[in-house]
Amino acid sequence: MINRAANRQANKIFLRACIGTAIALPLLVALPHALSVYWQSVLVLFTINAVSLMGYRLITTMGGWSFAHISTAGLGAYTTAVLTTLETPWSFWATFFLGALIAGAFAMIIAYPVLRTRHYYFFLSTFAAGEALRQCYVQFSGITGGTYGISFIPRPEPILGMDFGNSTGFYYLALALAVVVGLLLYRFDLSRLGNTIKAVAANEELSESIGINTWALRTLPFVMGSVVAGFSGVLYANFNGLINPLDFSSVLMFKLVAAAIVGGVATFWGPLVGLLYLTALEEVFRDFTQWIPLLWGVSVLAVILLAEGGLEMVIIRLVRRARRWWGSPGDRPPGGARQRR
Amino acid sequence: MMLETSDLTVKYDLVSALSEVSLSAEERTITTIVGSNGAGKTTLLKTISGLIRPASGEIRFLGERIDAASPTDIVRMGISHVPEGRELFPRISVYDNLMVGAYLRKDRKAIRRDLDRIYQHFPILKDRRRQLARDLSGGEQQMLAFGRALMSDPKLLLLDEPSIGLAPVIEQRIMETLRVLTVDENVGVVLVEQNAALALSVASHGYVLEQGSLVLQGPANELIKDDNVRAAYLGL
Amino acid sequence: MQIVANIIFLSTFYVSFAVGLALVFGVMRTINFAHGEFYMFGGYALWMLINAFTGILPPGATFIVALIVGAAVVGILGILVQLSIFHRLREQPFSIFMATLGLSYVLQVAVVKAIGPMGQSVPAPFPGFILFEGMVLPIQRLVVFGFTVVMMGGLYLFLMHTDLGRAVRATAQNRTGAMLQGISMNHIALTTMFVGSALAAISGVLMGSVLIISPFMGGEALWRAFIIIIVGGIGSLSGAVVAAFLFGIIDTLMTTFGAGKFAPMVDAIIMLLVLSFLPSGLLGARE
């Protein structure tokens, strides 16, 4: 049977997103030209993190918060770093896909044990697995360069006349990836499969009883999200030119988690709003780098204790209120009674 | 009256689990509440012991209102609840389970004495005092749940389906002990049972609960002969 | 023989760190991520007191003062965390977990800013070595071992032989059952957080006397502790002790045979295998 109405609805929303992207794209393309070199690199890193975070949000839709995401991204980074700095270097483009594939394979391997756990058990087991992977980066120094890491990672070779040597060119590469990954994941989120994954997270027993392979539908987003992390890792390594294990430390993992908490994960846009907030915070306090994890921690505490659901919920509520205000002042319930949540 | 509820109403979300239940229980007697699954018996006991807040109505114990009291205060006043499924502490010893029952008491000597009395009532618990609770048989676990409740030196004992999952011989023994307890230990008992014949044969007064409302009450020996009771269960 | 001594030192370290975490987890049904920072505070308590009391008190006495002061201060900190985070977010274990994750970075950075990111070490309060049967035994390590045993003994006595300890165990096993005996959940939560946090601090003081004290020492110990409590069985204290010894043996042997750098990977693989085949851990209770 075809689920026509739901399909049509999803296509409509997706089309709107596509149009939105198409309108925003010229702006996004023009953006680096208005920025200094410093802000260009902030922009590139933001874009790479956004890609990683979109993958992370996909994982959370199956109900688990992984703490191995950044180490998994590291697999992509080390793949490209190692292979493009060989004596006969690989092409960046080959490592681009290989890195993502390896990240996905790692997720596939740890999926069997870690997906047996739920909630914070899942978090703890992925934390330990991710930390062990990071230790591999430190200890297998013959390949990874140990704590010093790998340097002189080349920028991607030009393709179709595009030069990725400068920040603007690299930004276009990151932007292209972000747009492609974003649209694909957004469509996936709206799709029947995406909804089924969320249904499994909401009620696993019931889902299994109506014929849903719950095990497969918990593994799929975990692996897909990790593949996306792999892509972001590859770009990070090539943009930065050097990587070491500290680039994949738990502090940076915490940044991703903080973005997801501060922004919220109920909508596709939540984590990106969170990332925008964290990046802004970081730049405002640029001269106090040591304080930044503290600011992340305070933001997380504040959101959990005071603004359940994150900034996305705050925005949604504000928009609703504004709509009611603009739409029909007469309809407002007396005393401004709160809308049912 | 030792315990009295008046117009007690309890709601889960929007649905009433109990509606306007008014009943009473006396000292040194067994009062039973029978009814089929889902009639609201367990909810009633949980409300009395403070685990659930009623939406409206009153509960009085020895003249004092307890419907807003915390479970701790209710235990301290002398109500002890042996819950459905017994809720023992599986991985600590029988002795420790019993002593947790006396958590709020500070009179060491009296605790010691009550412990000995419980060991007299249930010698098997004394034999197994060092074993973990989860290693006891079903009947022994029920005795332990009883014993633990008695360790708080209660004036009123609330029992939720003590016969569940037990073989008939053990059921009989449990009921026998219950009757002895009310006389010897001076406690009142509110007994909730699906096994109506068993409960009504030991109780002096009975209530029949259906869909959260009381539909019938009277002396137990009259209820047991009442065709409506049989019908309520078997549809005969 | 030296290996045996090393195994015992390492295992007791794992035990002293993991047991407080497992206790809090068992009763509160959620992880206190800031446990690592509480441990780090213990280390700094020792460092500060040794610095302050040099020449005033003998280092050995300062060590004991640090144990008491560290435990008390961090225990009170634990109570504050209970009141401000755990109690506010009760019924939402995952939110508590994330909030303490945030808190752990706040505390870590606070120490970095207040004291500096560099590691510090203190001179051993009980210096010297004992040569015994061909083993080199630093006295400080023996003292640490001795105090760990005392700490575990104290915890054992508290849990097994006091009314409050019994109530804590009962609550960990069955909340409803405990409430029906009149045990106040708030009371037990405060007790557990105090004891669990104090244990972290004691562990920190003990290990601070033999390891390097740094703002990041908690984070490093924490992930090992996660592996230990997952393998031991979540919420099981005896499981945590067994797993601590298991990893003490494995890690020591690997170090001895020159493969120490691979120990973290091996430990994590063991954890993943245990999760695959014994999802509730070695001694965990099946829910």
Added chain:
Amino acid sequence: MAILEVDNVAKRFGKLAAVKGISFEIPEGQIRGLIGPNGSGKTTMFHLISGFLKPTSGDVRFQGHSIKGKRPHQIAKRGLVRTFQLTSIYREMTVRENVAMGHHVHAGRRGARSRPSLERLPQFGTVDESTEWILDFMALSDDAETTARLLPAGMQRVLSIATALAVRPTLLMLDEPLAGLNPTEKISVAQKIASLRDHGITILLVEHDVRSVLSVCELITVIDFGEKIAEGTADEVTSNPAVIEAYLGKPARHDA
């Protein structure tokens, strides 16, 4: 032909024998009741058949094929679908979304997954039409856009049956579908169950409450202490002394 054959199934939990070798068969098109007092093992039996628990010994055959050890979703795909004792719904979805989700195994393919058995439910080309039909059939159309958690308990129960129906089962197992409903709701749910049978669906109904199954079920299997103690029509079962004792219990002896 028997659609379901339960062959000497037993289940132990550690030392405890929850089910001690139970056998029964359900012929196609029947409404069968499985009853027993609390703690008798009927819910365990239910889990054993639907794959949520694996039998320690014995075999379960569905349409002639063993389904022992199969995962629940595989069993559901074959057309053996169950509901849960506690109302199980997607609380945050609307009623319509719940029922649509029930179509999971059919969605995305042409027509419904074919069943090797009689299929008298109307055929639909789209999930939407099928959902519409089920909502109408189960009298849920008026609440189609309501968030499921806001429905009264009785309606939630109906919804969970509607969702199971969307899988297009040949054998539908209902775990206490009538418990906690008021008398009017009970009658209407019982009528729904009877009409499901008229659509060719075999039904196994687990109930604690004897009264409610008597009017609905053609044959009743009674278990107690993990063993089958009786099987027969409503009249046979209710006059069976073993059943009466299992339910009403024996009065306590006054000698002792």
